Amino acid sequence: MANRKDTTVRRANRVRRHLKAVANGRPRLSVHRSSKNIYVQVIDDVAGKTLAAASTLDTGLRGDLKTGADVAAASAVGKLIAERAKAAGVTEVVFDRGAFLYHGRVKALAEAAREGGLTF
Template sequence: MASPKQTTQRRAARVRRQLKAVANGRLRLSVHRSSKNIYAQIIDDSRGVTVAAASTLEGDLKSSLKTGADQAAAAAVGKLVAERAAKAGVKEVVFDRGAFIFHGRIKALADAAREGGLSF
């Protein structure tokens, strides 16, 4: 039987494989959530570089939030990454949720990024 870590890695690889099949050259908005923080970055897989990133660990965002582990924090990170993507000239991305289910904080981040101008 596979360990929980192997199961998670397999699920993340499956999601990423499906995204690469439908990406058509678009950049990838990758999201990671831990028990205390949430992170988002826009990655150009063809060049292997991060175009824009945001997380709840950043000073100005960290001081304005009650905690980095709720939907309000995820929405703030989504809005910030969308703003930084717009500055970098990115409009369309594919959403990489990794091994996380699309609800709660992940959904809040995605909705805020859409409101901020990203389309996926």
């Protein structure tokens, strides 16, 4: 029987495999959440480069947030990544939730990024 880590890695790989099939050259907005913080990157898989990144550990956000592990923090990170991606010339992405359910903090980040101007 597979352990929990193997199951999580398999789920993340399954999601990424599907995204790369439908991406059509668009960069990937990859989300990772831990118990204390949330991290997001805009990745160009063709070139293998990170175009923009943001997290609750950024100095501009850290002082404004009560904690890095709530919906408000995820929303702030979503707005920040949208600004940074637009500055890098990216407006269309595919959303990579990894092994995380589209619920709670991940959903709040995605909605804030959409409000900030990213299309996915």
